[in-house]
Amino acid sequence: MHELSIVANLFEILEEKAKEQKANKIISVKLKVGALSGVVPEFLETAFDIYKKETIASKATLTIENVCFKVQCQKCQAEIVKDDFVFICDTCGSTDLKTLSGTELLLEKIEMELPS
Numbered sequence: 001m002h003e004l005s006i007v008a009n010l011f012e013i014l015e016e017k018a019k020e021q022k023a024n025k026i027i028s029v030k031l032k033v034g035a036l037s038g039v040v041p042e043f044l045e046t047a048f049d050i051y052k053k054e055t056i057a058s059k060a061t062l063t064i065e066n067v068c069f070k071v072q073c074q075k076c077q078a079e080i081v082k083d084d085f086v087f088i089c090d091t092c093g094s095t096d097l098k099t100l101s102g103t104e105l106l107l108e109k110i111e112m113e114l115p116s
């Protein structure tokens, strides 16, 4: 499962950030997952829940924001949200399209409990 190695990686970053901030624990984590990132959000959630148990993020909640696959036509500048993978502009029929979003896999936000 591809998602397991992603989550393993994610936890390395989380532990590092928590150490930097001297945080007691991690409360929540937010990820941005593009429709074309190759990651299945449900698998990511499952992997996160398995992985977090023995970590500083054992009580953390994971939020995943799905990012749609969006392209811009380089000919007529139309922005199109794609739900298929047919690379043709709906407006003018051009195949010269630029990907605007949908390939990302980003750690958007970490919420931590800091020592008072």
Ligand SMILES: [Zn+2]
Residues within 6 Å of the ligand: 073, 074, 075, 076, 077, 078, 089, 090, 091, 092, 093, 094
């Ligand atoms: Zn077009």
